[in-house]
Amino acid sequence: MNYWYKKIIGIIGFLIAFSYVIYFLVKSEVLLHLLTVLIVLFLVLVLPQLEKRVLILNLTMLLAILYMLKDSSVNNSFLTMGIRSNLPLFSIIVITPLLGILISTGDYIQALKQKTNKIWNNMYLFYWWMTFSTHGLGVLLNVGSITINHQLMDVANIHNKKIVGSILNRAFITTMFWSPYFAAMALVLTNLNLQWTDVGWQALLFTFIVLVGNFFINYKDLKDEQTLKNNILNTDININDLESSKKVGELLFVLGSMVTITFFLNSLFLHSMVISICIVALIYPMVWCSIKQKFILYKAAFKSHLFIVIPNMKQELSLYLIAGLFGTVFIHSIWKDKLLEFLIGNFGDYPIAFILVVILFIMGFALISIPPIVTVTLLSTSVDPVLFGMSIEIFALTLLFSWGAVTSIAPTTSVSSILSARLNIPITTVSLKWNLKFFLMLIFLIPIYLSLFL
Template structure:
């Protein structure tokens, strides 16, 4: 029943986007509240507590602003695009699984086992292509491939975090990019070159730092003469995978250019259409339908923590807009920006890192800043502000011991969240922050 509630909420949101009916918007909001309450009973203890606190604060703040039910409804509806995105995007993994792509990736990574540098490049590169579509599912899949190989904790922690966080900066299938560009009113086609450029830079720096780290901490290599041959079919699958990702992004850009629809809506629609096209083209409905049923009965029901955190953090971010506290922070940052862009950028990063390091989701911290800050008043372009916020989001995702990524990787690697973030990846994110701020200051 709960899965139908969540899927129905997403479908009604998409209908409302095109039909623009007030009664339909209220219906979607009502379903959202029911989905939030339903997820509260199934969520883990910490996300449940944090979600209830943030939602309560958001509702109280918004009510005290005098906006009433209408304001609360607007706050919840504003975050619905992201809820729909995280709900529907996993549908894209179905064609990849049925198409044999994952098996080819497994063969590639196992073939690189005895070459740490190439294995690290393989892990980060694979995540660079898979994560934009599969989100955290990409890390889970890669770990399934490599779990039996018992990789060193440092290699897992470094590879998973560096590879994953590149997508946070550029993927339209991620809440980070969708939210920031949505709030700053930036078309994705104007941003994509900058986003991919930053992501590739992060990927290259991560691999270079790993080579340096490897010289000081050589990994013990297992002696083996066994080498798994990468058959032609697997090579073809790997090429097709890259083509699939490029085609998806390209399709979204073309649709955005032709229609001027929101990129979040486009991504949701594409996520629904691609599995159906796969079924029509391959005629493998007997394999596809069970996967769709599994998506409905298992995947959607696993979103309890995400729905709790995303909806409550979004409500809190919306409620904070225009408050004395938010205006004070905005005035402080604007003053800093006029004095020095470097001080402004550092302040933004420190504020977000401090908030996320105690467990508050990036949506609340970055979302509030995106809604509150005005690029023109800061003396910078919208693109520069978006890059700074997304760079900060990416860094805080890797460093915060409470982020979904950090919690998952620390569990896989068998180490604490602080070790996963600060100890093994602190230098990487420090270098990325310094170089990133320098580049953004040049963009202006």
């Protein structure tokens, strides 16, 4: 991929996301048509450059769309609406990484290393510290938090790589359950027309239960590692403890104020968590870096995001756009009725069984390299949960928890790929072998937990 191609893809991708935010605020029809043109141009440019697997999946969805159009009532207006339907997801994926500039320009990593260094001899405390660190940074950095927290774990010199992989993988995946800054939440809330407060607190409680369960799954490995560490001296890091405490406190302030402003905008003005997050991501890092007299660093990081990060996300972004079109056409085709007829006929009176079917449905497609974005889009746009004896909120939680559960064992996810590369462990070991018990625990817990709200 040449230099200018990357620049063009980055600019167009950012313009799509930025224009969607502006459109939400001003509701301009001209801007809406411009968005459609930009999306088509983006897809035309990126499709020939996609990895073979992603290209085949995208072309398969496009062929399926053409096939369904023969027997559907979809017209041109529906097609243009469909190609724009996942713009909230596209925008949050493109814009929220800008929040990572707060971390990269703030000198927080060394301070976090100091705090990690002070507790690493206690593996149980270390587990919770790294779990919450991955959670907190995951809100800002998405999968980038895995790389940073792996660097923090280097201080601890963990002998068992499975401990490292399980903490990073599962702490990140459970962030998907509740974080409004993640694509999964954005997609589900948008398609089901919900607010974060409709499902967020139940998702947070479930996340805590899962993390406690994960602690007990890892207990034997943690205990064995603790035995190895009992006679090993800690490694000092040359940084003043008071200084590191101030830096960690500043980081907590940044995270807290960012979340507070986001919820304030959403509750009082915008009533859209996606738009609130995007506005905060566009403005907050720029203002903070200006206050801290680091605007030059901000400009460099922004250019890196525009011309490197966004072009590198072309695989996912193309899937999101085409999956949105696929879902729109599907719900106006006869195939939606056939799917509902099958599901209602077999599981209409058994909501718990339906929850398990959703998990297995998403998992089955994920194992053959069809990512959850496709199946969750399909389910969230075509299934009426009331027909299965559950509320829209419980259905949303079912999709979120299922997405996270499947991500833990799917070998084709970005999480598994990053961990496999960093730990130098086969990707099937990182995903399927290490996380099978965790996945089975989720299959057991998800129906039980959700049944409490039916």
